Each structure stands twice: as C-alpha cells, then as structure tokens.
Amino acid sequence: MKPTRFEIAIALIDQKNAEDINTYSSHGVEFSKELLYSQRMFQKLLQFKSDASEELQIAARAQHICRWKIARNEFPMDRVGYLKWRETLKKMHATITTEILTEVGYSEEFIKRVSFLINKKMIKKDEESQTIEDVICLVFLDYYFEEFASKHEDKKIITILQKTWGKMSEQGHNFALSLNYSDKSLALIKQAIH
Structure with missing residues (x-):
C-alpha cells in the first residue's frame, strides 16, 4: 500500500534529523540526537493530546529539524545572542519543513499553519x-x-x-x-x- 502524504513527510523529517552528527548513547545504542528528540516530541504530543491535528503532529516532529546546522557559538554568548540564535533556528526549522511539505504536496494554507506552530507564535x-x-x-x-x-x-x-x-x-x-x-x-x- 502506498504511503500517505503524512507518512512521507514524517519520513523526510526523520531522514534530515538522522544526519545529526551529535549522538546520544543509551543501552549500547547510538541515537542521532535530534532524531531522538523529534521522536520524543511526537510521542509526548500524542500522549498529551491524542487528537492532535496533522499540522500539530508535523510541527512537533520538525521542532528541531537540522538544529545542529546553526551552532550557539555563532552568536554572542549573552542573553541577546541566545535569543537571536533561537529566532534564527526557528526560521530555519520552518523553512526546511516548508520545503518538505511543498515537495509532498500539502496546501499553502496547511504549510503556513505548520510554520506558524514551529515559530511558536501567539x-x-x-x-x-x-x-x-x-x-x-x-x-x-x-x-x-x-x-x-x-x-x-x-x-x-x-x-x-x-x-x-x-x-x-x-x-x-x-x-x-x-x-x-x-x-x-x-x-x-x-x-x-x-
């Protein structure tokens, strides 16, 4: 059976996060740090809100997509630098996710909503x-x-x-x-x- 658009989107997000060079070791298993984080976000969302919308599920999965690509030390090591880093990351997460969702054929309205959620607006x-x-x-x-x-x-x-x-x-x-x-x-x- 052909995978759904949602399944393809999730797989593509996971594929990006699996490229993380940072790993986390547990019980002799090496995990890509951001892949593990995104799966935990997804599972916790469904435990917390079992009826979460598709937009919300994708936003949770993509919350830290490719986070390692922008290092904290690229910004001043103060509060202002930290906030600037976080804002820059959010924009990158939303951009990468938008590209994935466009590729698999989601509507512009759906994609805007996911970006809104990744940016944690309002x-x-x-x-x-x-x-x-x-x-x-x-x-x-x-x-x-x-x-x-x-x-x-x-x-x-x-x-x-x-x-x-x-x-x-x-x-x-x-x-x-x-x-x-x-x-x-x-x-x-x-x-x-x-």
Whole structure:
C-alpha cells in the first residue's frame, strides 16, 4: 500500500534529523540526537493530546529539524545572542519543513499553519501553539531534566523550573505532575511551584 502524504513527510523529517552528527548513547545504542528528540516530541504530543491535528503532529516532529546546522557559538554568548540564535533556528526549522511539505504536496494554507506552530507564535493565545510549548516543557521534564539537574546547583534548577512552569498551561502542569521523577527532582519541582 502506498504511503500517505503524512507518512512521507514524517519520513523526510526523520531522514534530515538522522544526519545529526551529535549522538546520544543509551543501552549500547547510538541515537542521532535530534532524531531522538523529534521522536520524543511526537510521542509526548500524542500522549498529551491524542487528537492532535496533522499540522500539530508535523510541527512537533520538525521542532528541531537540522538544529545542529546553526551552532550557539555563532552568536554572542549573552542573553541577546541566545535569543537571536533561537529566532534564527526557528526560521530555519520552518523553512526546511516548508520545503518538505511543498515537495509532498500539502496546501499553502496547511504549510503556513505548520510554520506558524514551529515559530511558536501567539503562545497563550493560540491553543495549538500553547500545546507545542507544553510538549517542549514536558519532553524536557521527562527526558532531560534529571541529567541537567545533576550538573547544576539547586537554586539555578528552581529558577529554571519556575520559568518552565510559567510557559505551560494548567493542563500541561497537571500532566507534568503525573510524570515519574526521582524523589530529589520531585522535591525541587514542588519547591519551585509553591
């Protein structure tokens, strides 16, 4: 049976992310860092919002497409440089995804919506943009938080958790509290949100 347009788009996004030179090792398996991240985004989205639209699913999968191509150190190592880097990345992610979706025959309207979501426009006002933001935070908390927390002081972690919490919806908060954490991580989260 012929693959659907959606399946082809997802496969092409994965193919791009599989080119990531950065790898992550787990249980003796080497993963392309951004391919693993995009699959985690996709899975977490479907756990969080099982009825997610096709646009939202593609935006989640392509959230970090080819991220390694623009290094953080290409921009000044300050807050302004960081924000500029993030904006430049978002534009690149949207451009690459637009090319893929155009190639497989999606409509201009569909492609514009995916770009809008990748750029995380109107968070707090647009429900799907907010969902993307929630999923990004949930992926961080579920997969990356423990390792990150082990490298920094509690005070810094609490500040980061408070910022993360501030980006999320109430639904996102409830879902975040249902994830499995170590006792220490859970204590830090409770400290941050109370």
